[in-house]
Amino acid sequence: MLSVFDIFKIGIGPSSSHTVGPMRIARRFLEEAKAAGVLDRAARVRVDLHGSLALTGVGHGTDKASVLGLLGFEPDRTDPDKAEKAFETARAQKRLALHGGPEIDFDPKADMELLGNVVPTVHPNEMRLTLYAGNGADIFSQVYYSVGGGFIASEKQLAAPAQDDLIAVAREGRHQFASATELLAIAREKNLSIHEIILENEDDHRPRAETEAMLDGVWFAMRDCIERGLATRGELPGGLKVKRRAPSLYAKLQEAPLANEREQLFDWLNVYAMAVNEENAAGGRVVTAPTNGAAGIIPSVLKHYCCVDGENLAQIRVFLLTAAGIGMLYKQRASISGAEMGCQGEVGVACSMAAGGLAAVWGARPEQVEHAAEIGMEHNLGLTCDPVGGLVQIPCIERNAIGAVKAVNAARLALRASDEHKVSLDQVIETMRQTGIDMSRKYKETSEGGLAVNVVEC
Numbered sequence: 001m002l003s004v005f006d007i008f009k010i011g012i013g014p015s016s017s018h019t020v021g022p023m024r025i026a027r028r029f030l031e032e033a034k035a036a037g038v039l040d041r042a043a044r045v046r047v048d049l050h051g052s053l054a055l056t057g058v059g060h061g062t063d064k065a066s067v068l069g070l071l072g073f074e075p076d077r078t079d080p081d082k083a084e085k086a087f088e089t090a091r092a093q094k095r096l097a098l099h100g101g102p103e104i105d106f107d108p109k110a111d112m113e114l115l116g117n118v119v120p121t122v123h124p125n126e127m128r129l130t131l132y133a134g135n136g137a138d139i140f141s142q143v144y145y146s147v148g149g150g151f152i153a154s155e156k157q158l159a160a161p162a163q164d165d166l167i168a169v170a171r172e173g174r175h176q177f178a179s180a181t182e183l184l185a186i187a188r189e190k191n192l193s194i195h196e197i198i199l200e201n202e203d204d205h206r207p208r209a210e211t212e213a214m215l216d217g218v219w220f221a222m223r224d225c226i227e228r229g230l231a232t233r234g235e236l237p238g239g240l241k242v243k244r245r246a247p248s249l250y251a252k253l254q255e256a257p258l259a260n261e262r263e264q265l266f267d268w269l270n271v272y273a274m275a276v277n278e279e280n281a282a283g284g285r286v287v288t289a290p291t292n293g294a295a296g297i298i299p300s301v302l303k304h305y306c307c308v309d310g311e312n313l314a315q316i317r318v319f320l321l322t323a324a325g326i327g328m329l330y331k332q333r334a335s336i337s338g339a340e341m342g343c344q345g346e347v348g349v350a351c352s353m354a355a356g357g358l359a360a361v362w363g364a365r366p367e368q369v370e371h372a373a374e375i376g377m378e379h380n381l382g383l384t385c386d387p388v389g390g391l392v393q394i395p396c397i398e399r400n401a402i403g404a405v406k407a408v409n410a411a412r413l414a415l416r417a418s419d420e421h422k423v424s425l426d427q428v429i430e431t432m433r434q435t436g437i438d439m440s441r442k443y444k445e446t447s448e449g450g451l452a453v454n455v456v457e458c
């Protein structure tokens with residue numbers, strides 16, 4: 001059963017599938033090696049990155065994340081500055097203190113290979129790790145997948161998922177549902193809103209007060225990320241020479257906070273979304289929402305609409321719970337991985353979640369929330385992933401700004417509509433899934449097509 005805190009996880013940028021996932025995989029690999037009783041004999045470790053993890057791995061920081069995972073770093077507890085130092089030290093000294101194990105020689109050039117020509121069959125984000133003993137014998141080897149949003153799975157888990165796992169969003173909780181239709185049926189039958197259903201399912205995990213504190217913690221991490229992004233100037237790393245734009249736009253907006261309100265709505269949404277995604281591109285601390293690449297949309301809409309006269313934590317909780325319920329449907333019925341679905345699975349899903357969350361805050365009935373989420377995805381269908389230079393910068397940063405504006409519009413359209421709507425959320429999720437399957441591999445986080453090949457790097 002998925003939890004709200006599987007959808008919203010604190011991590012570091014720039015990518016949940018290419019940074020957070022590989023870091024978790026490397027750490028998990030060593031823990032499994034320790035459990036198997038072989039870690040102490042390790043004298044060498046080898047990391048092979050395949051498919052999308054290799055093709056956009058350098059720009060997405062996959063190489064660094066893998067090393068950090070081997071050192072024992074965890075995405076939700078990592079201080080980006082400390083991580084950078086640890087990575088640089090390991091690289092300079094060519095030594096690695098394996099998490100829970102011995103210190104060994106490690107040369108990233110020789111011990112890590114990015115094999116973009118290997119096209120994985122199970123999932124496009126494949127990672128093989130191998131431990132060798134001092135005599136060169138292979139003592140432990142595993143294949144894992146980073147399946148989007150920081151979620152990871154072993155080869156075994158992905159190769160033979162139980163049929164139920166594919167579709168069950170909540171099969172163990174108090175309220176069990178596997179589709180938006182079933183979620184709405186529960187809401188009608190029990191006279192509950194979507195956020196109440198999701199919250200009651202969380203009650204099965206921990207006391208209510210703890211869940212509320214954790215939800216507030218998610219918001220505080222989002223808010224801190226916005227604030228850092230608004231205050232940090234300069235150029236983003238990676239060689240594209242992209243300048244951070246959020247601080248100067250924010251300064252302009254503060255000079256005349258209420259001027260030209262008609263247009264300025266977009267400016268505020270834009271500046272908050274870009275602040276988060278510029279932080280993400282710089283490897284800062286962000287909340288996956290539901291991925292890092294799309295991490296700016298939900299915080300932007302929350303900040304603009306739920307922090308009008310100070311932070312309204314009650315509204316923020318309603319928003320996050322509703323958005324998470326929608327995100328769970330995408331995660332279980334399709335995918336939130338750009339490497340599988342293109343950007344529709346990242347920015348499209350975040351837009352859909354934000355639209356539903358905002359509609360709920362505005363007092364929408366569950367059917368209207370479902371409609372808002374449906375509109376939020378319908379107009380992102382087919383959105384490709386083609387990051388220039390393999391970096392999560394162009395088009396990603398602006399795309400979050402556009403996604404935030406689109407989410408607000410989706411919520412408004414749903415609230416103004418009559419009860420009848422032709423396309424259901426379940427239908428649009430299935431359409432996204434089929435479109436993702438049909439989409440050329442060039443447009444699924446490989447940087448082999450689209451903007452990535454038409455924009456010259458300089």
Ligand code: SF4
Pocket residue numbers: 293294338342343344346347384385386387391392393395396399445
């Ligand atoms: S284009 Fe979209 S899916 Fe691809 S890296 Fe950027 S935000 Fe993520």
